[in-house]
Amino acid sequence: MSKEEQRVLLIDHSGTSLAIISKLICENIPNVKVDAAMNAAEAFHLLRRNKYALITTSRNLPDIDCHTLVNTIRIELFVKSTPLIILSGEKMGIFEEQMICDLVNGYFDKKLGQQKLVNYINSFLNTNPPIATISGNLLYVEDSATVALATKNLLEKHDYRYLHAKDAEQALQHLQHSFTRENSQPFDLLLTDIQLEGHMTGSDLIREIRHGLGLGYEQLPILVTTSSNYDTDPDGPNRIFSSGANDIIEKPVRESMLVARLNNLLMLRQQYLQIHQSTNQLKMNG
Template sequence: MTPLKEQTCRIMIVDRSEVARSIISHILQKEMHNAYIVTCGSAEEALEYLHREKFDLITTSLLLPGLDGLDLCHEIRKSEKQHLTPVIVVSSDADRRLLREGFSAGVTDYFNKSLGYKRLVEFIKDVSQRHSGLVGRVLYVEDSLSTAQGTQTLMEKHGLYITHVTSAEEALTLLKNTRNNPDNARENEGFDIVFVDFFLEGQMTGGDLLYAIRTQLHCSRQEMPVLVITIEDNRDCQAEIFHAGANDFITKPVIEEVLIARVKSLLLIKHQYNVLKRYSRDIYKLETTDSLTGTHNKKFLLEEGKTFIAQNPNVCMMMVDIDDFEKINEVQGHIIGDHVLHLLGHFLASSFPEQAIVARFVGKKFTVLLSDCTLDKGKALAENLRQKTIALKPEGLNITISIGLTSSEGTTKPKLASLISDADSALHTAHEQGNNRTCLYVSHQID
């Protein structure tokens, strides 16, 4: 199941000058890391490639040996595979023939070569983004098998991945399963858009499915764009379609260019939603990661720790502190001290399972929140950690740690604040007893 994601952009450059091809290709590779580039010295060579491969964008000089750029564009528009591919014609000026015949030949745009190669690359990038390839998964709901077969073939020809079902009930089940399955919870899996016939036969119509997507699944128009197909093109029908929650609609019979334009527009909406979602996650990760040590920070512990405890009945909390860390800063300097913290943070993060919450609590103190962990198991883990820290020797320095340990055992409704306070109290006792040890907080008594 191929997702909507950043896809390799396949670009063809046609220019009679080998130097020009090399320069454009080199700059493009630097500017577009996802670009796959093919260069050709003639229209004839280009057409040989186009018979074998599909490209997302073609740029060609107007003047070529043999067939020229406009002749090449004519041939591209005749191609079943490439006839919607954007074509940029590059010329030293917009001569009359280019202006007169270019757009009738199917030229998407033209570029003035005198502006230079870097400007050309920027232009190619812009056109590529505006005409980005159709990459995504479509849930297609159509009860007419004959209609579905032709439309599905048409969409697949443009690189879309289609899952066809004949009823709204089946479509809703698929959407629910995709939404509820943890393996499909990531943005890179599941369906990117829904394409549904508004007047389906059966208990649920296309309108009912659309309403369920918006109200039962709580998917916004950005999270799950929906394109509706209908046989009626009147204002009342259009109002009903949009009121039900559709992003857009088309009417039967399907016109290829119209359908692909609508789908492309909705895939862009979905792509933008995914980008914003990723951006939000990245921002949250920055906000909740300690920049020095790479562990989570106190904000993350306080925000996520409560949910962690609620979902895991038996948890252990460690409060870890570097012994006599102030002396390292005084003798070795703060840069060395920061490096010691950095190394210890990475060491702690790598010492526990991924689901554990390892966080820099404050200064030289770290917390470790472990799930499915009894106090005895926690003590064994803490002692193992303490011994390994002795052998760590960051920056060639001998360091030790003290650990305060507590557990939620015997507590009906453990609270994060109480676990932190108890672990800190146990840590205080460890320091009082001479450092380099683990102390346990049990039933308000410290062992």
């Protein structure tokens, strides 16, 4: 395997689906090697032998349920920082499943089409910078003036709309206020540092959003920035995901990686809005 080549593991009980997705990746994303597993046993064998840049899985496997699969990968096999996404053809109801959200980086509805699937996978692999950003309103939380200035310059460069909060308490006030005005929510995504000054840490803020405000992973996606050293603190990613984060990006933040991860989560938010609009329309017509 060449130095630039990245490995992707596809897990799906359908051989046809594996063949289609593997072909899409190989034809559209450079320097990627694809391994395929039709069940959990094959996947675990490959994960013990190889290091992957991305893992994708379907929700239905013949020998294990999705919850156990993800927990085994993250905890028993200690694959903590590798992005893991679920690919599903079941559009309605996918975002209501919260059983494994703390260990999964994203979901993709295959009905959105092959090109969007390629773009979604490519954004995790970061083989090239995103062509265009997905619009959305961001709530950005960072207490370091230097870091905040650099990140805000990147956000403005890519035309993201954002509001900057200097601590978790201020961010929580903005979110709480957003629900007092005709039950509206002006924020599509939260970008926050995990280590914040004040009474609340980034993890405290995330837990309050998930459990106090009741905002789910797709309703308000959360991207965490961290300078933690995973070599000295290998359980760090698991704690962050367990608090309710969708994804993690390490500092210093690379521009292309930041835009790719923001696009991922804003796409997740857009899928959520599309589903709810369709559901509301069905209720009105019914």
